[in-house]
Amino acid sequence: MDTILSKYRSHLVKFQPLIALVLLCIGISLMSDKFMTVDNGWNVMRQISVNICISVGMTLVVLTSGIDLSVGSVLALCGAITAGLLKFGIEVPSNNLFVGFTLLGAILAGLIAGSLLGLFNGWTVTKFKVPPFVATLAMLTIARGLTMLYTKGFPISNLGDSFAYIGTGWFLGIPVPVWVSAVVIVIAVIITQKTALGRYIYAIGGNESASKLSGINISKIKMIVYSIAGVLSAVGGIMVTSRLDSAQPNAGMSYELDAIAAVVIGGTSLSGGRGTIMGTVLGAIIIGVLNNGLVLLNVSPFWQQVVKGGVILLAVIIDRANAKND
Amino acid sequence: MLAAQHIGKKFSGVTALDDINLELPAGKVTAIIGENGAGKSTLMKILSGVYDEYEGDVLYKGEKVRFKNPREAQNAGIAIIHQELNLVPYLNIAENLFLGRELKNALGFLDKKAMRLKTEALLKKLKLTVPADTIIADLKVGQQQVVEIAKALLYDAEVIIMDEPTSAISESEVEVLYGIIGDLRKENKAIVYISHKLNELFKIADLYVVLRDGKTIESGAMKGMTHDALIHKMVGRDIDIIRSSDTKKEKKVLLKVDGLCLAKAGSKGKNILQNICFELHRGEILGIFGLMGAGRTELMETLLGLHPGLTKATIVLDDTSVKFSSATQAIKAGMALVPEDRKKDGLVLGLDIKTNISLSSIDQYKGSGLIDHKAELEKAGKYIKALKIKTTSEKQTVKNLSGGNQQKVVLAKCLATKPKVLMLDEPTRGIDINAKNEIYKLISELAASGLGIIMVSSELPEILAISDRILVMADGTITAGFEVADATEDNILKAAIPQSI
Numbered sequence: 001m002d003t004i005l006s007k008y009r010s011h012l013v014k015f016q017p018l019i020a021l022v023l024l025c026i027g028i029s030l031m032s033d034k035f036m037t038v039d040n041g042w043n044v045m046r047q048i049s050v051n052i053c054i055s056v057g058m059t060l061v062v063l064t065s066g067i068d069l070s071v072g073s074v075l076a077l078c079g080a081i082t083a084g085l086l087k088f089g090i091e092v093p094s095n096n097l098f099v100g101f102t103l104l105g106a107i108l109a110g111l112i113a114g115s116l117l118g119l120f121n122g123w124t125v126t127k128f129k130v131p132p133f134v135a136t137l138a139m140l141t142i143a144r145g146l147t148m149l150y151t152k153g154f155p156i157s158n159l160g161d162s163f164a165y166i167g168t169g170w171f172l173g174i175p176v177p178v179w180v181s182a183v184v185i186v187i188a189v190i191i192t193q194k195t196a197l198g199r200y201i202y203a204i205g206g207n208e209s210a211s212k213l214s215g216i217n218i219s220k221i222k223m224i225v226y227s228i229a230g231v232l233s234a235v236g237g238i239m240v241t242s243r244l245d246s247a248q249p250n251a252g253m254s255y256e257l258d259a260i261a262a263v264v265i266g267g268t269s270l271s272g273g274r275g276t277i278m279g280t281v282l283g284a285i286i287i288g289v290l291n292n293g294l295v296l297l298n299v300s301p302f303w304q305q306v307v308k309g310g311v312i313l314l315a316v317i318i319d320r321a322n323a324k325n326d
Numbered sequence: 327m328l329a330a331q332h333i334g335k336k337f338s339g340v341t342a343l344d345d346i347n348l349e350l351p352a353g354k355v356t357a358i359i360g361e362n363g364a365g366k367s368t369l370m371k372i373l374s375g376v377y378d379e380y381e382g383d384v385l386y387k388g389e390k391v392r393f394k395n396p397r398e399a400q401n402a403g404i405a406i407i408h409q410e411l412n413l414v415p416y417l418n419i420a421e422n423l424f425l426g427r428e429l430k431n432a433l434g435f436l437d438k439k440a441m442r443l444k445t446e447a448l449l450k451k452l453k454l455t456v457p458a459d460t461i462i463a464d465l466k467v468g469q470q471q472v473v474e475i476a477k478a479l480l481y482d483a484e485v486i487i488m489d490e491p492t493s494a495i496s497e498s499e500v501e502v503l504y505g506i507i508g509d510l511r512k513e514n515k516a517i518v519y520i521s522h523k524l525n526e527l528f529k530i531a532d533l534y535v536v537l538r539d540g541k542t543i544e545s546g547a548m549k550g551m552t553h554d555a556l557i558h559k560m561v562g563r564d565i566d567i568i569r570s571s572d573t574k575k576e577k578k579v580l581l582k583v584d585g586l587c588l589a590k591a592g593s594k595g596k597n598i599l600q601n602i603c604f605e606l607h608r609g610e611i612l613g614i615f616g617l618m619g620a621g622r623t624e625l626m627e628t629l630l631g632l633h634p635g636l637t638k639a640t641i642v643l644d645d646t647s648v649k650f651s652s653a654t655q656a657i658k659a660g661m662a663l664v665p666e667d668r669k670k671d672g673l674v675l676g677l678d679i680k681t682n683i684s685l686s687s688i689d690q691y692k693g694s695g696l697i698d699h700k701a702e703l704e705k706a707g708k709y710i711k712a713l714k715i716k717t718t719s720e721k722q723t724v725k726n727l728s729g730g731n732q733q734k735v736v737l738a739k740c741l742a743t744k745p746k747v748l749m750l751d752e753p754t755r756g757i758d759i760n761a762k763n764e765i766y767k768l769i770s771e772l773a774a775s776g777l778g779i780i781m782v783s784s785e786l787p788e789i790l791a792i793s794d795r796i797l798v799m800a801d802g803t804i805t806a807g808f809e810v811a812d813a814t815e816d817n818i819l820k821a822a823i824p825q826s827i
Binding site: 190194196199202203206211214215216273274 | 652739
């Protein structure tokens with residue numbers, strides 16, 4: 001009897017975020033008839049797709065017992081780079097040089113920029129042993145400053161219909177951003193569950209010293225992980241820019257907090273080594289549904305923040321209680 | 327003084343303790359003896375208030391008590407000194423002693439002088455000659471242990487439980503500890519002493535209680551007991567005889583190390599390792615003995631490529647000259663290390679057995695880039711069987727295994743890389759006698775299969791029993807080498823004592 005109970009218990013723990021989400025949806029739909037509609041469903045999913053991309057990258061970083069505070073700024077810089085290259089290309093008047101960018105070229109450049117910014121994070125963390133919190137805090141400021149420099153503080157707008165398709169279009173009856181986040185999720189699940197890289201990510205987060213002695217190249221794995229987080233921020237940046245048809249210099253402000261919240265609500269341990277991508281995805285959906293529901297219920301934006309904070313706290317308290325019972 | 331009656335404890339359905347009865351009289355040292363997993367720690371945690379859910383009764387001074395938390399037990403006069411010390415490293419001795427019960431003056435501020443005086447009195451009593459404001463981190467482990475004992479005395483503890491108190495301290499510190507225990511006994515304290523080192527128990531304990539599989543097997547007076555009889559009670563069967571040293575040795579040199587030096591990081595001072603030269607043959611077990619700080623662990627680490635920038639050496643492995651700049655390279659070339667501290671350096675405790683075993687050899691399972699989980703699982707199953715790892719499944723979390731089984735998982739991880747040279751750093755530290763014998767047998771079998779084995783140990787009997795050849799280290803260099811036939815405890819120890827002091 002005892003063992004059956006504990007078996008159920010472990011299943012219950014596994015599905016906790018899912019149960020929370022279902023309860024949340026039932027609760028909101030009882031209070032608002034606008035919630036459970038197809039339009040609103042797509043709306044929510046479109047909104048959360050950016051956070052999902054960032055949170056997935058954040059999950060990988062957190063699993064190695066690191067953290068990436070720079071995701072919001074990197075998102076803004078990469079969005080601006082993509083928009084700027086698409087609209088203006090690279091122009092050097094003194095040399096009479098002009099390089100134009102196709103849509104694909106501009107997007108690629110944005111993604112490469114993201115990976116390089118992430119790589120820089122990984123480099124400072126591994127080479128100079130700067131604590132991830134500090135290294136990425138510095139990058140948060142640096143990337144924001146670079147965004148301001150690049151955009152001169154003004155939005156870059158009117159980027160053309162084909163670019164707008166990424167953020168606002170539909171493909172096979174599903175919004176394009178949802179497709180993008182789905183692809184990101186699938187790749188991330190495969191990486192964490194089926195590749196040596198994923199194995200090493202968990203091992204490093206679980207015990208870095210033992211991983212090193214087992215012949216794992218810690219620096220390499222960490223640099224890859226921070227680069228992936230950078231690329232995924234860039235993906236988010238391109239989607240945001242496309243949806244607004246404009247690269248805002250202050251885009252992505254405090255997005256790192258939503259991403260960390262999704263990771264934490266999804267059950268990933270901030271000390272590393274424990275957690276799943278699907279947990280984070282659920283966490284991101286919970287935050288998205290909560291945001292949407294609170295708006296539909298006409299809750300004031302001030303109260304929204306209070307509620308969101310409370311939910312994060314509750315999630316961690318439950319997680320701690322589970323860990324203790326383990 | 328303290329007694330347990332019919333104590334039982336279950337963890338999620340698994341019985342850890344079953345009908346335990348014991349008595350701890352005042353003025354006596356009681357040794358609790360048992361293999362890993364016999365239930366010693368669980369029992370101590372119940373007595374000291376860590377667990378408050380259990381069957382049966384705890385009697386303290388004749389009254390039934392049930393401590394809700396360690397603090398309650400402490401206030402009542404029961405102190406436990408854990409294997410891992412519970413001190414705040416960056417506070418000083420006095421601050422640690424009074425942590426949570428600071429003395430305050432009339433204004434409510436800390437009365438530092440009173441605390442210092444009281445600390446100094448205690449330290450004097452315990453013969454620890456350091457100032458009361460010494461930072462814990464600057465103390466040796468043995469001295470930290472004395473501070474823990476001081477803490478127990480400060481609380482006026484009447485029952486003092488010591489869990490493996492000598493596992494990390496030197497010979498001379500052990501003597502100091504014995505002296506202190508003797509004094510405490512005279513003061514009529516009840517002392518519980520848990521140790522794997524049976525020889526210690528004969529020196530220090532008055533009574534013994536043997537636990538096996540969560541039950542009390544026997545208790546009685548230590549006087550008149552013999553070593554073998556105790557072991558017999560612990561394991562419930564006689565132990566196998568250790569290695570017969572008649573295994574055939576090949577004369578082929580497998581590893582040749584010449585002029586190995588390891589510099590100290592960031593300083594131009596003396597090298598940590600100085601001009602180390604030795605050869606290891608195929609199928610040979612080379613024992614390396616040395617006292618703490620002789621450089622044994624550093625030598626193993628250097629051979630695994632962990633100190634690339636600081637190393638100078640000529641190493642020839644299997645007739646090929648090699649130079650390792652990372653553990654990754656060394657492992658690929660055929661080196662493997664079972665590290666000294668398996669929990670810190672050997673295992674990812676939160677992951678399962680299979681994952682830990684394949685940690686160094688995952689490349690074998692990724693033909694198309696994705697891990698072949700089935701092949702990985704099969705391989706893990708093979709090692710679990712071959713090394714007799716006691717577990718219900720390959721997917722058991724390593725954290726839940728006993729010390730001996732954890733050590734086997736580390737061994738399996740190393741073997742999975744198909745090494746040519748297997749380095750073992752204190753391979754039997756903190757594991758029970760049965761598991762030790764199994765590990766010895768495995769080591770001999772591996773040597774017989776052609777591996778070259780380097781075994782570092784600070785236990786002389788172990789080195790003498792299983793090595794073919796013995797090197798002695800002191801002060802970062804090799805001071806002697808013996809064929810096992812010529813080696814005696816005396817001449818090994820003589821070579822191990824550093825000349826510089």
